Amino acid sequence: MRTTLIGLSILAAMSVAAPALADDAPAAPASPWTINGTASVVSDYRFRGVSQTDKRFAVQGSFTLSHASGFYLSVWGSSIDDYVAAGGDQEIDLIGGYKTTLSGTTIDSGFLYYYYPGSGGANTDFFEPYLNASHTFGPVGTKVGLNYAWSQKGQSCSYDPRCGGKAKEDSLYTYGELSGAIPGVPLTFTGHLGESWGRSYLTNGLKNYTDWSLTAAYTWKALSFSVAYVDTDFKKGEFVVNGRNEVSGGVVATVGVAF
Structure with missing residues (x-):
């Protein structure tokens, strides 16, 4: 009997000590890698103010692999x-970049590769390095940036006499943004102003043009909803495809989910 009591006492002591030992065990280090993605439906895919879908809806998605050091890869x-x-x-953008924050200013730079599968062997793909900086001043967020694509066949607009028959073109895109929220209202607002420089198919053979937009966005858990008004300073008839003016002002709605 005494032996049994001693045995039970030892088992009880071990059962009490076991959780304590488990609590004292060092936690596994957090992985420096994170993966996230998005999926969305948009009523009109506008690229720098120009419709890429003939003013019809588009399905979009992304995956991003990020490292704690600031480097990331995205598609x-x-x-x-x-x-x-x-x-x-289809348009598939392959992206590699680095992001860091210095004195409250976030610097983001990298390379974009625009890949268009199914283009029948035509030279439509091109590279585009980018650099942007963002900073928050109280309730107002600011962002400025530029994208520059050196002379490449993928940007040729040799079909247009305004380009001088060049088989290769370069382009520069500069932009600025302001964002903020109204206190007590679960909405964020973003104003965007961009300028495209250089004659290429991106500018429909014109030397440069301006685009702008105003977006209202709402996020609920993993879901996001936005409505934007997008426009350009193209003149009427300067960018018409299939009888549609691809650059006229219009409302763009988006529903998305993050995971």
């Missing part, structure tokens, strides 16, 4: 209309 895709890339119906 983003969208359905497009066949006039954008010689018959292709």
Whole structure:
């Protein structure tokens, strides 16, 4: 009997000590890698103010692999209309970059590769390095940036006499944004102003043009909803495809989910 009591006492002591030992065990280190993604439906995919879907809806999605050091790799895709890339119906952006914050200012730089599968062997793909900086001043967020694509066949607009028959073109895109929220209202607002420089198919053979937008966005858990008004300073008839003015002002609605 005494032996049994001693045995039970030892078991009880071990059962009490076991959780304590488990609590004292060091926690597994957090992984420096994170993966996230998005999926969305948009009523009109506008690229720098120009419709890429003939003013029809598009399905879009992305995946991003990020490292704690600031480096990241990302892939983003969208359905497009066949006039954008010689018959292709997809745009896939492959992105590699680095992001860091210095004295409250976030610097983001990297390379974009625009890939258009199904373009029938046409030279439609091109590289575009980018650099942007963002900073928050109280309730107001600011962002400025530029994207520059050196002379590449993928940007040729040799079909247009305004380009001088060049088989390669370069382009520069500069932009600025302001964002903020109204106190007590669960909405964020973003104003965007951009300028495209250089003659290429991106500018429909024109030397440069301006685009702007105003977006209201709402996020609930993993879901996001937004409505934007997008416009450009193209003149009437300067960018018409299939009888549609692809650059006229319009409302763009988006529903998305993050995971």
